[in-house]
Amino acid sequence: MTRCRLCGSAALASVVDLGATPPCESFLAADQLDQPEPAYPLHLQVCTECWLAQIPPLITPEETFKEYAYFSSYSTSWVEHARTFVADAAQRVGLGPDAFVVEVASNDGYLLRHVVDRGIRCLGIEPSVNVGAAAREAGVPTLTEFLDPATGSAVRAEHGPADLVVANNVYAHIPDVVGFTQGLRALVADDGWVSIEVQHLLTLIEENQYDTIYHEHFQYYTVASATRALASGGLALVDVELLPTHGGSIRLWARPTDVAGEPSRQVADVLAREKAAGLQELSGYTEFSARVAKxxxxxxxxxxxxxxxxxxxxxxxxxxxxxxxxxxxxxxxxxxxxxxxxxxxxxxxxxxxxxxxxxxxxxxxxxxxxxxxxxxxxxxxxxxxxxxxxxxxxxxxxxxxxxxxxxxxxx
Known part of the structure; x- marks a missing residue:
């Protein structure tokens, strides 16, 4: 990888090199045990211009997500997390009976089932054929596609703009950060909301969570780098929540730039924490590799x-x-x-x-x-x-x- 996928800078610095591993969800059947198994370098770097942490895009989302082994509904706590989110989001955004909710990377419908239960119109956009089929069987309308600007525009043309677009645990999974963000903007109404949950690089570094680095995760966000990523597609960060999920995540609330207004005090507070931890300079990353080795x-x-x-x-x-x-x-x-x-x-x-x-x-x-x-x-x-x-x-x-x-x- 010679260029940052967000800002295009060539100023990339090594954070930790984990050697070469197979894709983490490529589970083997018994008849594959005597066959060759591809492995790819797993080397986390950080851009010293925009401070987006990233790994090279050595495998494509199409290779990983057409047939996927992860079904969200098998985690009891994760289904409950989704239920609570839907209840809180409905109140925050004001989702009435005429609202429309879209979830990107909706998996097996673990979240949208709660939207369906509220009688709110919704659509999941899920690239994995097998988990998308499970969602439809559970009564959650699901489109089998990857999100890009064209998909976002097509969904908007057919179903109308979304009052709320949810993108939980997917913003790290796409190598084309700018195109994906433009897709989010295409989906959301001009006065709508986008909610994104993604692991927080601050806790990844502080808590030695290096095992969350794998080939599906192309980038790792601070609030600072996420703000820049959102802006690349015409969205502005207005609020952030710190969550315990996945060892420490951030929930980013964004709106189209023209209606966003000033970000909340919480945004400023988290940005200050990240800066104090040295995540906008190399000093915040230099000891991580040694702690991983321990x-x-x-x-x-x-x-x-x-x-x-x-x-x-x-x-x-x-x-x-x-x-x-x-x-x-x-x-x-x-x-x-x-x-x-x-x-x-x-x-x-x-x-x-x-x-x-x-x-x-x-x-x-x-x-x-x-x-x-x-x-x-x-x-x-x-x-x-x-x-x-x-x-x-x-x-x-x-x-x-x-x-x-x-x-x-x-x-």
Whole structure:
């Protein structure tokens, strides 16, 4: 990558180099285990002109999202997060019976189902054929397309402008930041609202959340860089909320530039926090690589020591972030014989690169391991409760991020 994808500058500085890994959602079927598996460099850099953190676009969204293994509805807390958002947004934006809501990257309808329940007209725009089909089966109108200016204009022409456009956990997933933002502007009414949730680079750096760096995530935002990205498509940031989701996210509220007005005090406060953390100069990034290396050493030391003591460690979850961690640490079935996941799509498959079997969750109770390594650490509160049954045989949970911690659960 020689140029910043937002501002075009060639002034890119290295933040952390994680080597080469397969795409994090390319789970393997059993008959693929003896076949070659492509791997791509995973090197995070930051533009020292606009401070957008980014990785090279070595794979395309079309390769990743036509058939997708992630179904949002399998996370109980995430569905509840969506329900709360819809209720709050309806009040904030004033969504009445004649309103129209569009969600971009709507997945399996986990969010728009709550809009449907309110009797509000809506449309999902979801590129993945399989999860889009699941949304339609659940009663959520869904268009199978990627968003760009042409798609945005076509949807507006057919359905009318949207009072609210939602783009949760997708703004990092598109290499054409400017074109995607122009698509958002095409969708939204001239007096409408755009709500975007995306992981906050500030918490990624501060909490060692390097496993959220993977090939699906082309860029990583601060409020400062997101403001510039929004402006590239004719949108202006008016407010921001700090969220605990994904280890620390930002919810960006934007409007068309002509009606936006002055941003809220919260925007100024978060910008000041980012500046104080050094994220608008190289000093904020220089120690990150060393802290990433320590996470790797600590986790490997724990797994090796447990194996030498004859203790069993299995995994919980097969999220994209987990595959970055497993590949960077070089963890194979000798240290982690299997992981489990609630998503039946993944059962019988193997993690990319590390080729660890993925089994149904019931396997944990059957085997009674000494430790369960939690790969979706961002769902810590939910999973400590879900996995409390391992207390029955003295099992403990292990969280690798932001630093290794071993948790004794209570039944």
């Amino acid at each position: 996470v790797r050493r600590d986790l490997l030391r724990f797994l090796i020591d447990a194996a030498e003591r004859g203790e069993t460690v299995v995994g919980y979850g097969a999220p994209g972030k987990g595959n970055t961690l497993l590949n960077h640490c070089g963890i194979r079935p000798d240290l982690l014989p299997y992981t489990v996941d609630r998503n039946p799509y993944k059962h019988g498959r193997f993690t990319p690169g590390t080729r660890i079997p993925i089994l149904p969750p019931e396997q944990i109770a059957a085997d009674k391991p000494d430790y369960v390594l939690v790969l979706p650490w961002n769902l810590r509160a939910e999973l400590v409760e879900q996995l409390s049954f391992i207390h029955d045989w003295g099992g403990r949970l292990v969280f690798p991020i932001p630093e290794l911690s071993i948790v004794e659960v209570k039944s």
